Amino acid sequence: MSDDAILFDVSDGLAHVTLNRPARLNAVDPDAIERWQWIAHEIADRDDIGAVLFDAVGRAFCAGGDVLAMAGLAQGEPDAGRVIRSLADRIHDGHRTLRESTKPIVAAVQGPVAGGGLGFMLVADLVVASDRATFASRYSDIALTPDCGVSTLLPEAVGTRRALELTLTSRTLSSAEALDWGLVAEVVAPEALDTRAREIAGSWLTGPTGAYGQAKRLVRSGLGRSFQEALDDEAGTIGAAFATPEAQFAIAAFAGGTKR
Numbered sequence: 001m002s003d004d005a006i007l008f009d010v011s012d013g014l015a016h017v018t019l020n021r022p023a024r025l026n027a028v029d030p031d032a033i034e035r036w037q038w039i040a041h042e043i044a045d046r047d048d049i050g051a052v053l054f055d056a057v058g059r060a061f062c063a064g065g066d067v068l069a070m071a072g073l074a075q076g077e078p079d080a081g082r083v084i085r086s087l088a089d090r091i092h093d094g095h096r097t098l099r100e101s102t103k104p105i106v107a108a109v110q111g112p113v114a115g116g117g118l119g120f121m122l123v124a125d126l127v128v129a130s131d132r133a134t135f136a137s138r139y140s141d142i143a144l145t146p147d148c149g150v151s152t153l154l155p156e157a158v159g160t161r162r163a164l165e166l167t168l169t170s171r172t173l174s175s176a177e178a179l180d181w182g183l184v185a186e187v188v189a190p191e192a193l194d195t196r197a198r199e200i201a202g203s204w205l206t207g208p209t210g211a212y213g214q215a216k217r218l219v220r221s222g223l224g225r226s227f228q229e230a231l232d233d234e235a236g237t238i239g240a241a242f243a244t245p246e247a248q249f250a251i252a253a254f255a256g257g258t259k260r
Contacts, residue, residue, distance in 0.1 A: 005032035008039050013050040013205045015043050015103070019120075021066075022058025025112070028120075029069035033090050040094035044101040050213070051204040052098075052105040053197055054124050061107075061133065064115030065091075067142060088147050091116070095149045098123050099220055102213030104204050108197035110190065114138045119148025122157055125216055126200060127184040129175045130193045135183060136172040156223065157183050208246050 005028070007018040017039055019026035028036065043049055056062060070084055098105065107124035112134045121127055139146055146154075146167060155163040158181045165171060175187045188196050204212045214237050222230040241247050 004035065005029065006035045006039060008035075008042070010046070010049055013048060013209070014201055015046075015049045015052045017043075017052060017054045019056035019062055022056075022060075024066055024069075025060035025063035026056045026058060026117070027063040027066035027069075028091070028116075029066040030073060030087060032066075033087055033094075037090045037094040037097075040097040040101075043103055044097050049103055050209040051201045052103050052124075053108065053201045054105055055108040055194070055197065056110065058111070060111045060117075061109045061113045062117030062120045063112070064117045064119075064138075064148065091119075091148055095119060095123050099149075100217070102210075102217050104201075104212050104216050106197050106200045108193050109133045109184065110193055112136070116146075116148035116150065119146075119150040119153055122149065122153035126186075128186045128188060128193060128197050128200065129178060129184040130190040131175045131187050132190055133175045133178070133184075133187075134172050135166075135178050136170070137167045138170070139167065141170070157181075208250065210244065210246065211241055214241060 005019075005021055007016070007020050009016045019028075019032075021027065021029070021032060043052060065087070070087060073083060073087075104126075105124040107121050107127045109121060109127060109129040111130065111132060113121050114136045115138050118135065118137065137146070137150075139150075145151075150167075154166065157163075158166070162181055166173070173181065173183065175184070178184045179187050186196065218230070218234060218237060221233065242251075
């Protein structure tokens, strides 16, 4: 196993991103934050990447920020809040870059997710969880407030009321509850998790990859703009997609099937 805080590999169009600090429950420290930001831009910029598989090693998926590492970094600083804000800004740049990219992301969540780990998980477009996974906020346990996009991504996933319940209490969701809330898309047995996540990523790579990417972009972008702006973007995007050889072949095959 590499010493990298986050592993990154690209093979046959699939980018594989793995949180790799199991001894710290995959909480991110400054080195991991720097690598996360770099990986996010690498994924967004590379034309040879069509889909992303995001997972983690060890018993937990992600415990958010490594509070002990960050406290040590800020110790003795006259403006400790500025130090932490700078780290948060770098995480957020990575999150925004991945969210705005045209690369669909599936997360395979094998174990507990807490705090900012919810934000890392919800950067993915689809989440498949092991039935052993659990989900909690825990920010209030250390008198902190949400970061890593949690204040936006969590309400988008489960609604404002449920997001408030999870954020303002010590409630921990089971995988079944997370599925019921819409926090995850599927729950599978632990031994089936990697296979199922790879199936999803593979379907994006063997299907109309460009269309999947643009569909992701449209849905993600539509949340923060006017209806007319969304309609104009949809019209331009579907027009461009219709003209591609990939779409012309699929449309011809569909038309041929309906005539039989």
